[in-house]
Amino acid sequence: MYNVACIDLEGVLVPEMWPHIAAATGLSELNLTTREVSDYARLVEVRIRLLREHGIRLTDLQTLVETLEPMAGACAFVERLQQSYRLVLVSDAFLEMVLPLWHKLGEPELQCHHFECDAAGYIVQPHYVRRGGKQEALLPFQGCRTLAVGDAFNDLSMLRAASQGFLFRPSAETRAAATDLPVAYDYLDVLQGVGLTV
Ligand SMILES: [Mg+2]
Numbered sequence: 001m002y003n004v005a006c007i008d009l010e011g012v013l014v015p016e017m018w019p020h021i022a023a024a025t026g027l028s029e030l031n032l033t034t035r036e037v038s039d040y041a042r043l044v045e046v047r048i049r050l051l052r053e054h055g056i057r058l059t060d061l062q063t064l065v066e067t068l069e070p071m072a073g074a075c076a077f078v079e080r081l082q083q084s085y086r087l088v089l090v091s092d093a094f095l096e097m098v099l100p101l102w103h104k105l106g107e108p109e110l111q112c113h114h115f116e117c118d119a120a121g122y123i124v125q126p127h128y129v130r131r132g133g134k135q136e137a138l139l140p141f142q143g144c145r146t147l148a149v150g151d152a153f154n155d156l157s158m159l160r161a162a163s164q165g166f167l168f169r170p171s172a173e174t175r176a177a178a179t180d181l182p183v184a185y186d187y188l189d190v191l192q193g194v195g196l197t198v
Helices: 017-025 040-053 058-066 074-082 094-104 134-141 153-161 172-178 187-193
Strands: 001-005 086-094 109-117 123-127 145-150 165-168
Touching: 001 074, 001 134, 017 058, 040 123, 058 094, 074 086, 074 187, 086 094, 086 123, 086 134, 134 145, 134 153, 145 153, 153 165, 153 172, 165 187
Parallel strands: 001 086, 001 145, 086 109, 145 165
Antiparallel strands: 109 123
């Protein structure tokens, strides 16, 4: 038996990427989230279509994401957790977009989706690492002591399935949907919540 920490990426360790991309490209439609388009796969289809219509290739997205940095304290949080946990980033983002931030976080174990591109470099097809909710990420770790941290609706199944789950700086809507879960307002809250000293 060992300890496993399943940590969401965007909104917990790094900023949300799509608002940044929307601002940098001037395409406000890229600000759509699962609040407006509740089906995530449908939302991804919309984003892929918009990118193609506006001539934005995967390398252009990567260049924009390169300018983002992990949140203050995120790298130290990852390092501290890794002293006691096998740490897995469980993200609904796409590998090719996440890579610049993943390098900055010290390249922890990562579970996320990936994009397929055409010869011209345009994204044509998403490939999903899981079809169900994020709780699937915990399935290989039955019998382990598990910690999960996430900030949004797509994290709730994982947070509830873990031995300990923390909502990290949730929106009021997410908080209202999950009053059963403890809230962490910073990384120290999580570390103290699992009994780790800093
Ligand atoms: Mg998130």
